[in-house]
Amino acid sequence: MQLVGRHSSLYTRMPLMFADELAVPLEFVPVPDMTRTDVASYAGNPALKLPILKLQGAELYGALNICRAIAENSTSQKLIVWPEMLADTLSRNAQEMVWHAMTAQVTVVMGTVVNHLPAEDGFFAKTRAGLAGALGWLDARVGQCLSALPPRGLSVFEVSLFCLVEHLAFRPSVALDEYPALRAFAGAYGARDCARRTVYRFD
Ligand SMILES: N[C@@H](CCC(=O)N[C@@H](CS)C(=O)NCC(=O)O)C(=O)O
Structure with a gap:
């Protein structure tokens, strides 16, 4: 799984913390410039927002959605x-x-x-x-x-x-x-x- 985002981003930190807590490895891909208006700069997110999770050939948008996907890909028993x-x-x-x-x-x-x-x-x-x-x-x-x-x-x-x-x-x-x-x-x-x-x- 690849997480596209920024380490300075409020919403990106949520999935980073979930992945850490649930021991799910993520490759991190930084978005260098938040003023860009092309979809490609945001891993295809038409809303031009981050984070985005790339998994199994698809892109998942939104911090909460991504936290759920991380949890689904974890073997952790944490409630x-x-x-x-x-x-x-x-x-x-x-x-x-x-x-x-x-x-x-x-x-x-x-x-x-x-x-x-x-x-x-x-x-x-x-x-x-x-x-x-x-x-x-x-x-x-x-x-x-x-x-x-x-x-x-x-x-x-x-x-x-x-x-x-x-x-x-x-x-x-x-x-x-x-x-x-x-x-x-x-x-x-x-x-x-x-x-x-x-x-x-x-x-
Ligand atoms: N609904 C989105 C919101 C994400 C969001 O606002 N991300 C900020 C970075 S922390 C962003 O992409 N800002 C760029 C902009 O607003 O132009 C989510 O839950 O992930």
């Missing part, structure tokens, strides 16, 4: 909690806040950092406000959310939240100072081997 297994309103809202914040973070970074658009523009101001709102919501509830998760070896919620919080430190768009519970969560989760072996870096 995995997928988003559809979240059975209560708190947990479901929490995953939604993480997905929202991940999208908002990509929008701010692609807009203001990669494409040098004005950060003070109203569009980015609202995106940052929504990102801050989602983070504040998560910060107030992360302890409850973790307690609500079923017994597990791995969960999409924790991996996605960890990738998000670490990315906010790597590519600051909103200050993390106001979210001590999220920082504490990321500090603790960051001790896992899968986190230490997938640290954000520019390819």
Whole structure:
């Protein structure tokens, strides 16, 4: 299996962490330039997004799809909690806040950092406000959310939240100072081997 993505990418880190946790070998193919608009630069993904997984002559798009494919190709017996297994309103809202914040973070970074658009523009101001709102919501509830998760070896919620919080430190768009519970969560989760072996870096 080949993973096409970037080691600096929030969404790419999720499958990298899953592959590490589930001992699935992946060949990594970096995407050098995110400003390109040709499909070939994104391994055929018509949405021009990464990551992409190449397996058995096909391309699979989207971080969550790729995590599932990695799990299906693993012999690990680890219990995995997928988003559809979240059975209560708190947990479901929490995953939604993480997905929202991940999208908002990509929008701010692609807009203001990669494409040098004005950060003070109203569009980015609202995106940052929504990102801050989602983070504040998560910060107030992360302890409850973790307690609500079923017994597990791995969960999409924790991996996605960890990738998000670490990315906010790597590519600051909103200050993390106001979210001590999220920082504490990321500090603790960051001790896992899968986190230490997938640290954000520019390819
Ligand atoms: N729905 C996609 C979103 C992936 C995504 O937004 N990836 C970012 C990199 S972290 C990207 O491709 N950004 C390029 C762009 O937005 O132009 C997924 O779940 O994988």
